[in-house]
Amino acid sequence: MTNSSTNPTGLVLNIQHFCTHDGPGIRTTVFLKGCSLRCKWCSNPESIHPKPELAYNISKCIGKKQCGLCLKPPCSEGAFYVLEGEDNRIRVNWDLATDCGQECVDLCPTGALYLFGQAMSVEQVLDEVEQDSTFYRESGGGMTLSGGECQLQPDFSAALLQEAHRRGFNTAIETAFNVPWSHVEKVLPHVDVVLHDHKLTDPERHKKWCGVDNRQILANMKRAYETFPDKTFIARTPLIPGVNDDEEHIRSVLAFIRPYPNVIDYELLPYHRFGESKYGFLGRVYELKDFTSPSPELVQRLRAIIDEALGRSGLLEQTQEFKP
């Protein structure tokens, strides 16, 4: 993406309206594409790769007999084919489909073939976000940047957030902080609420499950807490069974955030597998096939620990869910 600081464009995955778990009030969440972690439980696999990506939902395909439009030129690569004698629906040869763009997707009348990620300007994004502004007024909501990792596009993110502020909206980001500090320095001044993940405590296990260790992440968090005392930080843990759903991890996060009064909350987001189908659409494999959601009892017990540590009665309703 061209990231000229005057009029940056960014790679946007999706703009989701009416989000109620990504910060205060009714919000519009802008998902940016590209991530520097590879968490195995990721429920937005389409957000990882920092380029537009072809996806294919076979259940929408109406087949060669009725359509077959994608089999004709201009796809010179021959990335689409039909298994003769089978259901006559299209298959994708993912090795050949590396260069697919809008013109390939446009061939498909059903929306079975589609593209994850499109280049958008700050103006384009905010114009769509602004459609919801009447709802922000009533609910105290605003715009949230998410990803992928939104801080991987620091100039674009900073420009989006700045423009959101200029239009009068509250701003939030969802981040894992696995970026150079120079990125954080650019983005955070324009953020009101920072929702950030404490995925694992141990650097080695972090590396095993998320692809990289957590040294840069922890350093960034500490430095962010200290550098931006007036910002609101909310810590979160996506609760993955057998990975981090133990008391020890919860307590270590609590110890980590305790010294900082600007970290106002710690939320648990129980694992779910709603993202599983998208692995198939991208021609990838979902590794956690045997994982189940943590039991409500366990979640309740861990939340009680947090409530106690944060000095809450524990009667507050916890409705936060895992929204990576």
Add this chain to the structure above:
Amino acid sequence: MTSVTTPTLTAQERAIAEGKKSLYENVSDRVLRMYEAIRGYGPPRVALDRAVLFTESFQETESQPMVVRWAKALKHYAEKAPIAIFDDELIVGRPNTWLGRWGIVYPELDGSIMPGGVEMFRKNKGQAGEVIVTDEDARLINDVLTPYWTGKDYASAFHDALPEETRFLMFGPDPKNLLLPTCVVLATSNIRHSQNWTPDFNKILTRGVKGIRAEARAKLDALTEPRDMIYKKPFLEAVIATCDAMTIWSKRYAQLATEMAAKEQNPQRKPELLTIAEVCNWVPENPARTFHEAIQAQWWGQMFNRIEQTSSAMGQGRMDQYLLPYYQKDLAEGRIAPESATELFQCLWIQMAQCVEIKLNPVAAAGTEGFSKFEDICLGGQTTDGKDATNELTYLILESTRALQIPVPEPCIRIHANTPDRLLHYVAEVIKDGKGFPKLLNDEMVIPFYLANGATMKEALDWNISGCCENRLINRETNVTGNGGINYGSVTEMTFRNGKLKVLKDIQFGVQTGDPRTWTSFDQVWNAFCTQLGYLAKHALIQQHLALKIKPNYFAAPATSMLHDLAMEHCRDLHSHGDYIPGAIDHSCFEAIGKGTAIDSLAAVKHLIFDTKRLTWDQLLEAMEANWEGHEAIRQMCLNAPKYGNGIEWVDQIGWEIEHFILEYLHQHPKPHDQCFLLRQIPVTFHVPLGKVTWATPNGRPANEYLAEGISASHGMDVKGPTVALTSMAHGRDLSYREKGGDLINLKFSPANVAGEEGTRRLMQIIRTWSELKHWHVQFNIINKQTLMAAQKDPDKYRNLIVRIAGYSAYFVDLSPMQQAEIIARTEEHMG
């Protein structure tokens, strides 16, 4: 969302799953027993006493003024109709002699088609829409009512008097066809005497019919002008006779209750019967003194209006306002407690729930499925002093309706900028019960509408909800003539088929606007669309002018008119409003159904043929002509073209342009006396039968499928959530005309999405924002899809399941399979 296997249940779903009779505990055993008896009775039955007695009376009064004939018929009814009081009843008075749902038949309205209607109802046996017609009922209809009324009823007179071209559009080429409308241009004056109406019941409570009678008497005595003897005297005589009729009827009930008390062995029931006798002896003749008398007087008012005529909808007025003095007085004087007031309210609601609207005309029946009845209780809003009007009765009434599994009455809330959060929070909680109640209408929209139409500020602040999403100034407005309307689906089809309609045998219905293959710009498409739209609009107005002209020869409504300030002042029956009653705000309504279908069709053509050039006219027209068969790829392109309701500015703008075109047309063709036609976009369930006659449309919709309803997006096509849907709909409306009347919005959520306190707050925020966006109406369906599908399979278990239709709720099992599917197909909004 940790566990997707156990869905969050609404209060209604929970009650059904647990086999409970009510949603909450605040229902007495008495009310539950009555509720069970009514639900156990089964489908509604035709109530014929009124028709038979009216017919007897009308045979005797043929040369007399219509208003006098009506009053005499009412009096004949009051004197002769069989009456009954059932165990447990505290509020009494009914036009039938069984404890169960009843529907009055009005032969003067459409008696000519009655035999056909009887056949239809009997054919429906065991299915949705079944109405009980016993052999004796059938005999009365076929041998007594039909012979007298054939050729004398309004519906056939209206049909015969229509200009040929207009009649062709409404009923097709067969000049004898009275029964089956084409659904291209619509009328409703021939399926109901009156447009939705709210009588000013408070006059019965505060003055008694004695007071109204005295006013009429004094006016009558003061008449001296020769002209008045013709124009005013009959009306005043009719009012007097009507007041007498109401008194006679109530005193017969008092007498019956006294006789029953004398024989009653049950020591609890005996004093109740004596109280009923005392109450019925006093009201409606005299002003109500107690809360019980006020409720009974209100019911007398309702009942007499129902016996007089049908308006398909009877608003109950601002009950939390006009009943408050009686409630507070009884409370202060220890005559009543909140619990006993709740029970009296529930006795009234149970009475109302037994009254259903029976339509003999099959298309009218399909357009108002589930026996639609808009019995609005208007709550909240503002006082005539411009203050918030919420009071303790607002909550008590809402609470009393909340527990019962009955689809009427319908609480509705007037929302305004200063509606207290406390009320809004409670309203959101009640909405979450999942019965579709209450519906919400917006002061911030309706009050400016009235100011633009000549009301004073004080009058505007006192508006009533009346009907589906309609509004009324009950002493200033006079429009009691059913509306005309057009089918946006037909307009769309005629645009692309050179004025022909395929389902209607490919006959030339509309204008020959040319073969689309010759069009080279979207402007030409738009011009053709407007030509067809204007053509149908013209004929919708023509039929309305005819209805206004001839209706006074067929209908009168002294019981309704005597409760109206202007009617009394000018001694005029409301049915003569077409001649204009001085001082009136006298709209007529122009209904337009299927807006989302039209927008999406035009958008698809613009996108696919002109902007992206992905399709040629030949491809599109051939595919539509084949109803997409063999052209699935093209249909998919159409389905995936940009759609209304997703915040796409140019698409939403088409919606604005369509409204603008109609509003300007209506503005150019006003009624006399500076009155106008209003554009309304309220479907009831007409979007289903109107879709049936519409062939495939360029939005990818197959032939015969339902159209989009209200101003909502096409089913399932608004994919960006409720915030975008609501703002899109706001952008698609033209608010710059005084002719802009009500429109309807459906929002559907799964219960999990509005669960808990957080969900309640989200709903509150959505409602506040909806009000700020200056929408007119909104209603909510909060129900699990699984529940609806389970109800399709096991109707017995779910026979009390109530769902939201359009401005009203109904039992799901009372709906046809097509309508059930339509409800399931509505877009479900999600919170991310």
